[in-house]
């Protein structure tokens with residue numbers, strides 16, 4: 001399979017982490033894209049990541065790619081118990097919302113001329129990010145350190161926050177979330193895929 005990525009994309013990182021933690025790296029070739037124009041040849045979305053499967057299907061959306069990897073690994077990254085699975089998906093869903101919120105803010109702050117930036121969007125998304133940090137801090141209280149699609153999404157989002165929205169200081173007052181994140185970062189897959197900026 002071919003996984004198209006860029007080095008610092010949090011969405012790509014999520015797919016890269018899932019491939020590693022599912023034990024699939026022997027089957028996955030990671031290709032760093034040279035430009036976004038090349039991406040539209042792989043599918044209409046034109047976004048990172050894209051996975052070309054061995055059957056020649058083009059999968060976009062990090063959520064779909066990571067769940068596909070989980071299926072290929074026969075469920076290594078999600079609990080089989082339905083209640084535990086629901087809990088895990090709830091955590092993954094909040095981390096997904098956080099990632100989108102951070103990405104919108106980054107686009108607004110870093111890719112738009114200052115006079116064209118929307119204060120409304122920035123405020124609304126900063127508030128959404130804040131709610132997500134609070135919710136994650138609450139949700140990981142009882143979480144073990146086991147790696148799942150949820151912990152992968154949490155780590156990819158918080159790693160991205162450290163880079164793109166350092167002003168959020170997400171660690172401040174959230175020591176449980178901080179130690180959860182720091183423990184995950186000791187794993188080779190997480191260190192290896194850290195954004196380099």
Ligand SMILES: N[C@@H](CCC(=O)N[C@@H](CS)C(=O)NCC(=O)O)C(=O)O
Pocket residue numbers: 008009010011012036046047048049060061062063103
């Ligand atoms: N919902 C998508 C979002 C992916 C995404 O926005 N990726 C960014 C890179 S971090 C991208 O490719 N942006 C290019 C663009 O928006 O044209 C996913 O989960 O994969």
